[in-house]
Amino acid sequence: MEFLVYGMPREPVAIEEGGASRPPSSSRVDGGARVPWRVIRQDAVVLRTNDELGAVRPPSSSPDADGAMDRYADGDDKAFAVLYDALAPRLYGYLVRQTRDAQRAEDLLQQTMLQMHLARDRFVRGAEVAPWAFAIARRLFIDSSRRRKRETLVVDGDVDSGPSLTPSADDVLQAEDLSQTVDQVLRRLPPAQREAFELLKREGLSVAQAAEVLGTTVSAVKLRAHRAYEALRHVLNEANARFEAEGR
């Protein structure tokens, strides 16, 4: 197993965990220029450019959820279960990453869904549900953290840490090392940058949707995400050098 890392990407890169594919060649075309890449390890963590993430990132909109919320707002009570099934896993994943506490994430998930239920009569026909739902979840998390007054941003351990791999123990160990390193880098980032990265790359929201959720401009989201990418790239370049020095 090796990690695939583009050595000199010309645009922001993002982490895709558990990816298995390789770039089509030993270099890629980016705006007409060929950009070199280097192989570190494969199958555990793959850095890809934005363009290549289209096929693997979650959808930025959820047609099932949008339709279900519309039906629910119109009075179809059964549609709420559909809405829950369409949104809850994404919201829960987001909340687990924010809280690092499965039980608290479940509580916030329930609160988020309840808020959506209570806003049933106000739901704008044809509106996208996902950005709204993430905005509610984020707000509830922030309020809950303020109440607790002891939320730590850097937490040892990871509720959903590590790729689910079965190859050799050494490979798995190194993959987990890098994955945890990346996760630690994310946790050390300023919250604004981390949130922008997570909403864009892990939750699959568009830049405009992330800007709505975060209450800021599209430019600010791009900038924050870019800084997060830069921090990750720096760390992964260091990891690359370390692996090479170890003769892997």
Add this chain to the structure above:
Amino acid sequence: MTPPVPAQAVRERTLAAVRARSVPSRAAGRRGRRLALVAGALYLVGAFVSLGGVVLGSRPTSYVVGFGFAWGVVAAVVTWTGMVRGRSMLGHSVVLQGWAALAVTPALATLALGAGVAWAHAGVASVGVEAHASCFALTMLLAVGPFAATALVRRGSEPVAPHRVGAIFGAVAGTWAGLAMELHCSHASIPHVLFGHVLPVLVMTGMGFALGAALFGLRRR
């Protein structure tokens, strides 16, 4: 990486909680919201009419019409920015709303200065502080109804930036109340318009900002 999945028990709990709390459908909710907004508007119009409606006094008609129209345009823009959601549950960008709330008072002050200068030949008489205070208080009183209506309509529903939403709603209420006072009050001196009619818009904006989280922020249920 296998994404975490919420336990089935959470699903059951959530659906049970939802079943236990009845919420009207969109159609019923829309009727209630329209009623509240109409009530807020009627409060303002009713108070304006009961005060005596439009009073020209010594002011030129062109001043009242021109300044009133420009003020109305500002009020309409602020209302559109703050109240119209388009096809999004999060409405216009809170950045845009924040800037609109911040810009409305300077915009109205600039209009007041411009109108004062443009119609200076009309020879407006200066008025005392009592008149400023009276108009200030009346404008604030007029703004209460529309602000209460927006608070009723959008209470506990803003997840992103309730302070900024409160500020824009305060600005909306203050701007329309200020327009009503501008049409009613016969004094046209620049200091009077600034202190009696424009300053309440700033105060309402600040009040909306201060009350925003309590009125419009999400509440734990």
